[in-house]
Amino acid sequence: MSQTTLPPAPFPATSVEQICRALAEAVTGPQIPNLIAPLKIPEPAGSERQTKWKRLFNAVAERQNRQGDGKAMLRLVGEVMRPVRFTSTLAFEDTRSAVNEALLYSGYKILDDGRVARTTAATTVAEAQQRADDLRAELSRRGVHPDVLHFCRAELMQRNYFHTVLEASKSVADKLRVLTGENGDGSGLVDKTCSIGQGPRVAFNTLTTEWERSEQNGLVMLMKGLFSTFRNPSAHAPKVLWATSRSDALDVLTLISMLHRRLDTAILHP
Structure with missing residues (x-):
């Protein structure tokens, strides 16, 4: 039938x-x-x-x-x-x-x-x-670092991509402070803790070759660029003037995840 x-x-x-x-x-x-x-x-x-x-x-x-x-x-x-x-x-x-x-x-x-x-x-x-x-499902598929999700879980639940990026970017500065005991924020904190010129407290490799020093400088620029491009404008500009799409949020959160993994394996100096 x-x-x-x-x-x-x-x-x-x-x-x-x-x-x-x-x-x-x-x-x-x-x-x-x-x-x-x-x-x-x-x-x-x-x-x-x-x-x-x-x-x-x-x-x-x-x-x-x-x-x-x-x-x-x-x-x-x-x-x-x-x-x-x-x-x-x-x-x-x-x-x-x-x-x-x-x-x-x-x-x-x-x-x-x-x-x-x-x-x-x-x-x-x-x-x-x-x-x-499915943003969270995609983040999970990519294996995004749990510290990223810890900082922006509530914003992800609300599909608030503007504040998701803002809160996730704070997690990088927070980890730098925890690792080094330094105060500060943003580019100034990155310079104090990771800049080769200051004898970095946080080294991403042994810094013994030109390639390794180049990598250190590149990661420093990525962190400073993250704060300058996303955290600073989104922290001070109205949301309507700083729209963050789902695709942009996904890319930025993946970048932040990579920075967390590098910080987790970094060599710490007193």
Whole structure:
């Protein structure tokens, strides 16, 4: 006997809004008519003056009201999330994470090939955020140093990439202070503890060859560059002026992890 698959239940209006807001970040206004065409809901005159998410929302809501099920929402998600529409894997993953956070409350998720599949529904904000964002899974896959995660665990839970980078960068300075007993912060602390010119308290090798001295100087510059590029601007500039994407956060956290591993194996001098 063949099984009959029941159509998906209509999505609540609040879920439709949140999903459409996330989808709208990945589309342009001129693309919307083609994206909603399969729903067979013509847009009223003047709709192009509305926000993108509202145009998507109106089409889905109208189709849901006519059909009495949630097929329209899932079809729109499938149309927008076709991998071929994205310019890079990172752009696709950023959008997939944002849309999944809203979809999970209704028991659906986007797979890595862009298809929508049923899953266990999320019941809390924290659960939806954790399951939707694969940044932590990727950090785990890369074997990121536990001291990095210790400093920014709360920010990762909130998908707050701006403060994730800020807090993680503090972990390098903290380890330098713990290893040497020195005070200070940022580039000044790096100079006091790692600069060859000062007879480094923290040496990343024996410093007996030109190559080793070059490596020491390179790691010093990486630490100072980390503070100058990420910690200092993000500590003093408003968040809206210092946006940190998921892909940037992933790269910076990986760099910070490497610095921690080098500090763990460094040669300490009194």
